[in-house]
Amino acid sequence: MSVAEAPASDTSGRGSAFSGATGGEELSIVEPLIFERSRAQRRAVRFPQPSDRARQRAAGQPTLPASALRQQAPRLPEVSELEMLRHFNRLAHLNQAIDLNFYPLGSCTMKYNPKVNEWSARLPGLAESHPLDPEGLAQGSLELMWLLAEQLKEISGMAAVSLQPAAGAHGELTGMLMTRAYHRSRGEGDSRTKVLVPDSAHGTNPATATMVGYQTVTIRSNERGGIDLEALRSALGPDVAALMITNPSTLGIFEDQIDQVVAAVHDAGAIAYMDGANLNAILGRFRPGEAGFDVMHFNLHKTFSTPHGGGGPGAGPVGVSDKLEPFLPSPTVVLVEGGATDVLRNARDGRSTPGARWTLDDDRPDSIGKVRSCYGNFGMFVRAYTYIRSNGAEGLRTISEDAVLAANYLRVRRHDVYDLPYDRLSKHEVVFSGRRQKRQHGVTTLDIAKAILDHGIHPPTMYFPLIVEEALMVEPTETESL
Amino acid sequence: MSVAEAPASDTSGRGSAFSGATGGEELSIVEPLIFERSRAQRRAVRFPQPSDRARQRAAGQPTLPASALRQQAPRLPEVSELEMLRHFNRLAHLNQAIDLNFYPLGSCTMKYNPKVNEWSARLPGLAESHPLDPEGLAQGSLELMWLLAEQLKEISGMAAVSLQPAAGAHGELTGMLMTRAYHRSRGEGDSRTKVLVPDSAHGTNPATATMVGYQTVTIRSNERGGIDLEALRSALGPDVAALMITNPSTLGIFEDQIDQVVAAVHDAGAIAYMDGANLNAILGRFRPGEAGFDVMHFNLHKTFSTPHGGGGPGAGPVGVSDKLEPFLPSPTVVLVEGGATDVLRNARDGRSTPGARWTLDDDRPDSIGKVRSCYGNFGMFVRAYTYIRSNGAEGLRTISEDAVLAANYLRVRRHDVYDLPYDRLSKHEVVFSGRRQKRQHGVTTLDIAKAILDHGIHPPTMYFPLIVEEALMVEPTETESL
């Protein structure tokens, strides 16, 4: 199927949904809408009737005021359980997915999502735990969150971590709100109005700056795909709040002047923000905290392999240096009884620490506040914790080694076929250009993607980053075999 | 794909399995063998190393004698977890299944297998219960088996039920072994050597008779598709051990002389066995026990909807009249403390009965013995119990009403197209004949099946029962919508 942009007005099946089933004449694999399978009075799941006692007792209580009642029941589909299930199973068969085939969608780290992670997330003790349960009933959830935050600190070298943001972009928002709170605390809230963003950045970076009320200034890349240091230095000044830099970048390149970049930003009194979406390439090799970054976000769903779910859920924890710590979202999980070293050692051995107790600290006067209800996408924390424990210290290093090996292998193996605008060491991914194919044969990157589709493989990311003509961004990850 | 009978000799992939991966030249949806994905040293699941303490203590104990060791490791596939999973997921996509589309395979009752049944079977308290756990730790399993047996008794009108047989044919074996034990107990073990089986019977019936050392005598059907009473009466005699009759029959027809059939069998001193594979059509309408049958089997996986798993597991409980009760397989579950009425009433209300206790009674001197290790396919009992409780007294009746409605509806709707050798009320299914299509157009039933395949629907059972030329046996079940 080749598709055009849809008419904007049809984003809901209501109009046609109840006009009856599609005719049976035309045979195709296309699955009708669930509404088209509906027939009045058909049922799947049913519920019990209230007991007589409940009914009697309820009788004396106020009903809903007539003015608040709806006139017509919502026209939800009426289908049998089997019809419902078949519908979604058939839709599932129309998808490509990691669990079926290679899915080298660049920038998305489409690696294997281990099934044991799902096992963990479904443990009733975790899945059925209510976020507002009294803390005494929720010590397991709190310990898990605390342990995960400790691990993310160790992995990133940051001083403190909040798990609250629900995705990478949400982490960016959180980080930039903290940036602003920091400048405000120093009386520079009004003077620092700009955020610098390299031209290779992901769209969420500039969009985030806007949401925080900052103005985006684009910094061009140099001919090696890195940030142009001169351009950066000249843009930096007392009106700059932060630099948001993605490292490794969306070109799959490690910013090899990163030390100078961070120094320049700090010299200007600005905050160095690292977009950690591509952390999968540098585990155990580079820790943003050690390099002086003030704030970063993790894409837990990418690096720590939680299933991407057709577009989410994810999780976007933020790590900060000491200087931003007071501004972290509230609450944070704190260990109030028992020693951190003991707890870490015991957990390493699979043991609970007698007497240890955690609490949610919501008394954080400088905090930017809450960015999400409750504490974040807890189910993703469970999966990420499982993943980190499964891999362990050595395994996490191997992940990055193998991911980088695979990307470089692809780079050299496809080097003859496609142009390589930045022919340097790759990190998590390699970005080719189809410009030659386009010029010489009139074959666009879109055409190439369609050809890849015919092999049952999901195409790479296309036409991004914007600075590469006819870009084809391939991220093999460490879990694809030769 | 149209396939021929396979060469008999290639039933194992060993020969070619390790000769290397299939070439990448040819593009096809065909999935290589798991062995072809193997690469030395590749791993999926790993296991821990023994602790130092365990190793030290084990050191003083005997190792395996060298003579008992294998010389070469088994050549199991060496694949990553993702490769393994993709392999089976892709294979899954090559199957048709109830959960994807209509699957009217006659005689197999391919109805919806409710997902809540799977939920039940996975409850750790049931799934992790060891069959030899001390009875005090297994009262839940025993109560469930007891309750299910009670329900099957109520549904069938039989006096006692054993859940032990693992499938329908296994139930037949059990029933016929009991039949022989019964005749032996009366000194007729050697004289009664024949089992009568109608010509429309499923192949398992005569095969079972052979396994029990009986000789099969085939009884022809009359022109109405029922058993020929005259033929039956003349075959009956002091050398006959039993009649095995399927009711409703494999023609989808209820034997409307069943009262006379059972009487004739009993008059001859023989045992009346009912193959209950097609019980789905007669729940609440006909109880074999009330009609005088001495023994029957249930196909739990059909009538009580446990997933058929690509060919099993199933479960084939047997029900017997009082006269065969002593011969039931051992052990049976008995309630040794507490009253049956109390327990049944409490279970109806979802409550346990204080003080009730069950035990496995293995002191059954006349029993035929065990037909299976442990107590049968317990996981199927869990699903069937869930199903019976979900549907309840009324729901079970509705199942049969709707299954019969659907079969008759199909009968009248396809009546013009196909010949109907026995144009009578249908029960669970309807058997058409493609003889007209074959004679007039040279289109065989096989050709028709292939055309049905092209609609994404699983074809009906073909060329069975044997007495119908070019048979097409369609069982819609109660869960297919109009």
Added chain:
Amino acid sequence: MTYSPHTDADRARMLDAIGVASVDDLFADIPASVRASDWDLPPSLSEQEVRAELARLAGRNRIPDVSFLGAGVYRHLIPSVVGEVIGRSEFATAYTPYQPEVSQGTLQSIYEFQSLICELTGMEVATASHYDGATATAEAALMACRLTRRSRVAVSAGVNPDYRRVLETYCSGPGIEVVTVPIDLADGGSGTTSLEPLADDVACLVAAQPNFYGQIEPMRELATVAHDAGAQLVAVVEPTSLALLEPPGAYGADLVAAEGQPLGIPASFGGPYVGLMAARMASVRQMPGRLVGATRDGSGRKGYVLTLQAREQHIRREKAASNICTNQALMALAATAYLSAVGPQGLREVAELSMTQARHLVAAMEEAGVGVRRFGGSYFAEVAMRVPDAARRHAALAEQGIVAGYLAERDAPEMQDTLVLATTELTTDDDIARLVSALEATR
């Protein structure tokens, strides 16, 4: 261990092809001064070990035997068939459906999700999806500011306190002021939002139906209050209640935000959930987040694609309506599967049974003299009860594995000695009896 398939031979082959001697060479681009020092992380675990560790943590939680806790997160039945759908790895291990040819499953299900949310809310367009109800509410308020070109937001004190905090945080970004519209919290009062006129520079009024205390708000009147000030009404709703309650589209809401968790999603200590947002078609170009539209392919076959992407960050960058990218798609699928499985009749049964049990609970508490309703008016399936010495008794019951709802004074000091108790279709008569007798025992 890792999940890497690479054997040492594979690695050697790759290094060889790349032309480097060791894997360290591939990290030569990291300046020496910033190379990572050693880390202290636990060693790898086999599957059985990691399962033991997670079972340990799960075992340190105690799932209450009886719970009346809601406060935005509700324990409803999740039909087994819903778990089956979202467990399918073709859905779970795909990503954003940029490539429609290989994503029709995800795309069509999102389109159905949007349609279902429109049905429930009576609105014309729904997004897919937001992080949760709180962020959906905040984004709706920001959207109202863009639509009205105003920069003050009024929020009812009857809106979930967590949502109000998130709203504050989001508004602090572009410097939007948030003003709180009080609700009548007096004992015996209405428990609903003040109908005082709004200032005419307010972009929107955010109000919840039912509100945080379960009370039924006069939404039609609140819409008038908002519209009289030239502001929009952002209705924050509870989706199962919409089986019975008037849809926001009918009482004049301009924007709707909701938490989708009650629709087939487990409590899971706070997430993942799904934020719902719906609006009028006229406002669609200011909507944040993803939208899927129906279209036809070259050969005329129906299909689905991401649409109106020119609102989104990957196209518009700093001019985008929001920075949202990864959202909660799989949870939206759970809601889609849930609504398809229960249908209109099932959703009605859920709502009615939840309501009946709430009333049963109130009667039982009042009968036993352990509590009385704090407010007048009507309520849905959550109810504020005045219970003497509530904090102490709430804690005492927790020790016994009984959670006596939400302690209102946590967020509203004037709400001392008040428990907000939620019931659902899973609340049994026995649960109510146990709560009442436990409260009696702590008198």
Added chain:
Amino acid sequence: MTYSPHTDADRARMLDAIGVASVDDLFADIPASVRASDWDLPPSLSEQEVRAELARLAGRNRIPDVSFLGAGVYRHLIPSVVGEVIGRSEFATAYTPYQPEVSQGTLQSIYEFQSLICELTGMEVATASHYDGATATAEAALMACRLTRRSRVAVSAGVNPDYRRVLETYCSGPGIEVVTVPIDLADGGSGTTSLEPLADDVACLVAAQPNFYGQIEPMRELATVAHDAGAQLVAVVEPTSLALLEPPGAYGADLVAAEGQPLGIPASFGGPYVGLMAARMASVRQMPGRLVGATRDGSGRKGYVLTLQAREQHIRREKAASNICTNQALMALAATAYLSAVGPQGLREVAELSMTQARHLVAAMEEAGVGVRRFGGSYFAEVAMRVPDAARRHAALAEQGIVAGYLAERDAPEMQDTLVLATTELTTDDDIARLVSALEATR
């Protein structure tokens, strides 16, 4: 409730088309004299009610905290990925793959299963599948009778007592006599099968490796004993042990039977499991059960089909090799997925760790003076320990949630005061310590 999709309108439409007035008319063919009387069954339950009822029953079982119970059913790790595979409804809700065009998934996976079993056992052909290890053993013995045209079966007393009982029952059908070959049960004895010559009318000798007491049998010698009598050797094996132990094909077994439960299948109170059977190619036409073969389709593409069906009941009826029809296909898939997931190295780790823990257990028990090995010789991962007053202590430990293995006197009166204790890779050092101290405490 039922899962029927039919509304009353649907039913009316069908009745109308059929031309009958009521559904009762469709049952008119049931003679009045045998129509069912009313039944007494419980009313229907909604999903939440039925789940509560099943949770009640599950809660009445107590899963032991520590268990050394094996006796044919072993608690091994079931990798999550195995559950994922067999949970796929394309496998679970299909049936016997009679129609190869729409069953290649099932067919190929069965072919792989057969290949894996051949690899493990060193045999040439394997069936797919049997009800369990006991019935596979019985069917193998019957097959040996057909192959040798003899009608006596010799079975070692070291074979699982349940298997021997099932064998007796199956042999009683065609009137085959079963004779028991003793094992040396004397305290301090070998614990293995007697090597006395067999009578020359015996069709086969059935012996287990390891045997029921965990002892390593001299299989090569037993093969000679069998062959010397012109009989076949039926080896009953434990599949994980074949990572280390000589495959039956190498020591002269003619037939192999096994319980596949240890390969990724939960204990589930006794089933569903899967029976494995393997043989030499020369005997294939006497094999009972299903076989899948590789073939090519019209256009030369590889595919898989049911093969050699002329042995089966649906073709041969009373002349079939067995009456088996529905088997344990999904459990065979579990074993296939398991063996693919663990691979040769993983299976070896399972076997080695299980063995190490058995030896650790013996040493710990002997050190603490709570038990000594009953037999000489070697053992795999299950071991017979002489423990004074075993029956009382076994019962006392069960009360504490510790299952101290299998009480041997249940089946062999001469084995008083003997516990047969099994270890697997899931047995922890802590489990061993807890067992030992609990035994100490009951001295």
